[in-house]
Amino acid sequence: MPATESVAEAIARVGSPVELLRNAQSRPTIFPVTPEFTNWRSEQLSWRTSVALLDQSHHMTDLFISGPDALRLLADTGVNSFANFAVDRAKQFIAVNHEGYLIGDAILFHLDEDSFDLVGWFMVLDWVQFIGETGDYDVTFTRDANSLMRAPGEDPALYRYEIQGPHALALMEKVTGAPIPPTKFFHMATFTIDGLQVRSLRHGMAGQPGFELFGPWAEGERVRDALIASGEEFGLVLVGSKAYSSANLESAWVPSPLPAIFTGEGSADYLRWLPANRAGSLAGSLVSDDIEDYYLTPYDLGYGRSVAFDHDFIGRSALEQHAKGPLRSKVTLVWNPEDVAAAQRSLYEPGVPAKYIDFPKARYGVYQVDRVLADGAEVGISHDAGYITGEQVFVSLASIDADHSEPGTEVVVVWGEDPVSTKPAVEPHRQVEIRATVYPAPYSSFARENYRKD
Template identity: 25%
Template sequence: MPLKTPFFEQHKSLNGVMVEFGGWELPVYYSTLMDEHNAVRNNVGLFDVSHMGEFSMEGPDAEALIQRIVTRDISGQKLGQMKITVMCNEQGGIIDDLTVYRLEEQKYFFVVNAGTMPKDFAWFEKQKEAMNANVKLENISMKTAKLDVQGPNANALTKKLTDIDLDAIKFYHGTEGKVAGLDSIISRSGYTGEDGFEIYFPWDKAGEMWNALWKAGEGFNLKPCGLGCRDTLRLECAFMLYGNDIDKQHSPLQNVYSKFVSFNKDFVGKEALLAQKGKGLPEVLVGFEVFGGIARHGYEVYGGNEKEKIGVVTSGTLSPTLKKNIGLAYVPPEFAEEGKEFKIKVRERFCTAKTVKIPFYKKS
């Protein structure tokens, strides 16, 4: 049986169409994917993201342990700053991508993907044991609810619920404080490419936060948003989806996360990544535009002669913002050059695609 977030009844009352995702029952859309996507790009939308996993870590060895677990150097991370990074296994494969918040000098907060949460926490515990680290590590996933307010009017709406100076919070930064009278962590961040806030608060107070946000949203035509538009919004920005664009079969050197690999420190998987770097990458993730069809996850990529399979599509959609068929695919490095053409098998037809720069969309 899939798990339910604390907002399950609210989704049903809003006629949310429910699907299973990452072991959870979640709304894929309420009205239409297009309406919800455009609401976030042009106004403001509300997402239930309570399925995500959250861990807390506190203690004198916290920084050293995190440095061991993740590929990115977090030694200079400021209080209130959040960093996106990945953790690798010994072979250099990606276990998960995650965000790391530094709340206090020795206190950190982590957000991981829902489907990978149990194995992620087991990996954290394994590394803590291997290092004999003096930290308190806790899985707070089932105590923590999460709502994301995203879009150009997210700031004006959220301001109505808090005395926190939201204008002072820079992108990829956050703070602890009261939102709707509840103890919360709030950060200026999201998975949409728009301005917005991710709000974490007690699971058992979820109804209070939901009601407060909807009341505050009355003057903004706030729209509830589902997984469908969350996917199109993130894909336009070329944000990674675990299990599609990144997985244990690929290293961070092969995709956008290469910029978050710091070889100036030790971490699990470093030796494997150095070896891969020296040998050369077998394939890399590229953005593409495809003509004459929509490419979907798992579709095969071929060279120009349509005979030799060279890769696979990891994500693809018709972009509601750009009105183009876009996607991501792993291909040999020689196809990573902008403008390079290849073919994608869309059902039984070969459609021409070309490599383009990512992100496809960036807020001006």
């Protein structure tokens, strides 16, 4: 770990985890790639109507884990089953703390015998590395940080591109010069593009077919040029960071829930190990002095189907108790357009306006946690919020009590902070209530049916 202030030291300096996170002076997370190649509205539509090329090379972190105990470490920290996790497969890896609360999730690639790549936000990667370094494991870690955290002038280890949309398969067959063999969801295959070996993960986004392509960074530009040249006849659209950052709203994935690392068994040692610049920032209308009020279980985010009690892992016994309920459900909240417009209109009216609502993504902290009310009572929390061009709706993903999770239920999202924090992205504003209607997650029936099938 770099020689810097630890999270434990930062908490001691300011007084509490909530104080540290709510007033963190880091900027909101950005994707360090071109914001828009055309405009984010058209780019959002491309993965529904043609084929999109998205560059994932810069905003995610890779943690390469190798050694004879690599799989045992992953099984000890992951709630997933690893019974049939062969080479050339991948899965959404989910970890919880000793008390069964969510640390986070990432995509785990089984690259080779005793060789894995855990890819995603740093929260769950840090946890796995800590357990591996402080436990009895014969493993080696190599971290390739995202481009915001990487040393200046240092290139990524891998390029990583997404090809998504109804024409993705046709594009892949043209650029490889051969039929694409059937590949199951979250299975990997190797292709040749412009004479280069390219590894591919079969997956989808918003229910559309897709491929994630990766290989050595030095070969990335050549692969990208070949994709662009072959994609012209299929209407290939280059997608910038604005549109890409909102894609999770359609697939109903919550990218950065607050990790349950600040309390519980082993947390003191972990917070002393963890650099303060990876603590994150907390935004939203939920205000509590108790950091545990922000914790989630995997069930709150719809991950129950991934939990496998077929092995022992950190937090298993506690998670078994959480599974007995009561449980919240992950839903989509469709915000009332009149209330959204009124909040935006307040910028042009006398007095203190509502918190600025950015498009297409309205998150203004790493962890967005807004209150959801029904008849004035708390019934859940709202996470990421933003606009979906293909549906012409402003939505948020939310975890709602079962009694209020039925589609058509009317709720209220409290938008804005009170008291107003000192985060750089937060201006003087007033809280407003925005009516919302519960819908399924994912919102699109096409996406729901295709994700369920996969």
